[in-house]
Amino acid sequence: MLAAVACTACSASEPERAAEPTRPTADTEIANSVPSPIRDRGTLNVATDPNYPPMEFLDAAGDLTGAEIELVNAAADVMDLRSDYSIEAFSAVPSAVRTGQFDVGAASLTIRPDRALRNNAVVFAESGSQLIKSSDAQSPDPSSLCGLEVGALEGTFQIEQLLREANECRQQQLPQLKVVPFADLESATVSLSSGELGLLLTESIVSGDLLTDFPDLLTSVGSVRKTLPVAWLTAPDARKLTRTIKRALQRLIDSGYYQSVMQEYGITASSISRAEIIWAEDRQKSPNQRKGSG
Known part of the structure; x- marks a missing residue:
């Protein structure tokens, strides 16, 4: 059973912003290019998984934001639609x-060049992999994880x-790397900050949020590994x-609103x-949508 979440602006959960570009309103030319069935109903039906802050999550009030x-x-808004x-x-x-079943999938989906793409993808960001450790733990050599215990999210x-x-x-024949x-x-962060877990490998697009939320508990290790597209x-x-x-x-990017949200x-x-668009038929191998990158 799907749980429907109505969210047009999610303004109740947005943090305060300094002076910023105005959020663009409907663009008539762009709105007229929306396929008729979607334009007639007035909604863009979106599938998401709100378990990946800061990209998509439920705030304390249970509102969808990110x-x-x-x-x-x-x-x-630019397409003169309401997101549902x-x-x-x-x-x-x-x-x-x-x-x-839905018009769009928005769930921090990373596009890998070594896998077939069975959906069209509109690239809106890029992300890599980042190692994080607890602040009081010894910093390992990020180029070799043998002999260490490292966690990551399932399915990534x-x-x-x-x-x-x-x-x-x-x-x-080197010491074993234990993958957890x-x-x-949330559970990975708790385990890491408590010292139960030595290291966490996560997507760089969420690592900054973790480091900001727990500045005294968590520290990054090494640089971000190669970046890949993140797409709708x-x-x-x-x-x-x-x-x-x-x-x-592109209208959001050109107006400056995109940059204000990312900041x-x-x-x-x-x-x-x-x-950028990556078309489904451009890839010919196996299914490709996975959270995370490497």
């Missing part, structure tokens, strides 16, 4: 969009990355909608300067 949510809402959210498990978002590319490195440790999976970011997904046959969303996103949530390092 950087990605604000950007989707603003893009919908439904909560889906992360792994179900791509297929739910692909089969037409970070888990795959760690498992590959653990296998390399075994092949080289976590169901959610559409169905492979929804080419007109995909182009329209790209134009709406508000402390993720300016993940910003892009130009919206």
